[in-house]
Amino acid sequence: DIQLTQSPSFLSASVGDRVMITCRASQGISSDLAWYQQKPGKAPKLLIYAASTLQSGVSSRFSGRGSGTEFTLTISGLQPEDFATYYCQQLNTYLWTFGQGTKVEIK
Amino acid sequence: QAQLVESGGGVVQPGKSLRLSCAASGFTFSRFGMHWVRQAPGKGLEWVANIWYDGSNKYYADSFKGRITVSRDNSKNTLFLQMNSLRAEDTAVYFCAREGTDTDDAFDIWGQGTLVTVAS
Numbered sequence: 001d002i003q004l005t006q007s008p009s010f011l012s013a014s015v016g017d018r019v020m021i022t023c024r025a026s027q028g029i030s031s032d033l034a035w036y037q038q039k040p041g042k043a044p045k046l047l048i049y050a051a052s053t054l055q056s057g058v059s060s061r062f063s064g065r066g067s068g069t070e071f072t073l074t075i076s077g078l079q080p081e082d083f084a085t086y087y088c089q090q091l092n093t094y095l096w097t098f099g100q101g102t103k104v105e106i107k
Numbered sequence: 108q109a110q111l112v113e114s115g116g117g118v119v120q121p122g123k124s125l126r127l128s129c130a131a132s133g134f135t136f137s138r139f140g141m142h143w144v145r146q147a148p149g150k151g152l153e154w155v156a157n158i159w160y161d162g163s164n165k166y167y168a169d170s171f172k173g174r175i176t177v178s179r180d181n182s183k184n185t186l187f188l189q190m191n192s193l194r195a196e197d198t199a200v201y202f203c204a205r206e207g208t209d210t211d212d213a214f215d216i217w218g219q220g221t222l223v224t225v226a227s
Contacts, residue, residue, distance in 0.1 A: 038152075043219055050213075053210075055215070091211065
């Protein structure tokens, strides 16, 4: 199975900060990667697919880059509503896997 | 507007079975692959199972093989997850999710989740 490792697992930041989360795959997955945001008690929300394509309706503060084994999610100008947990997910094989998550909290 | 609503969760004893349902509305259910994803309390997301749009293929996470079965009834716009021989570690919120056709197969619609608690 393809393993995804996110870093950091926890991130403390202030409103207005630029933050970056990294997701590394145990083997190459081309651009078959998505990013989700999840708030407590809620379902995940799709932010980015195909590594860098912004889902319809999602703020342009969010951007994704990468291919192969290394990917990043960047939030430019962190807003109060962005404090949440973020997950990457690989869609390269028929055994879909998620990263362990990165919790973004208010400093 | 596309919507998924799970049901069937609850408290169940270890070793027992449970069937979860996911009712779809607002889109043509029979055109989309569907997934189950679970989340244990305080933990991350774990992919569970997939079924193709027409039910012709199914995939399961290795940790569940032999204990779960995913199915669908396209005439009733409903997805199912049959879980057998439940264990305490199966306690989790179970989400159903739609595999988007315009999102490179990423999961674009999620239900609110249904809580399964395995305890004696």
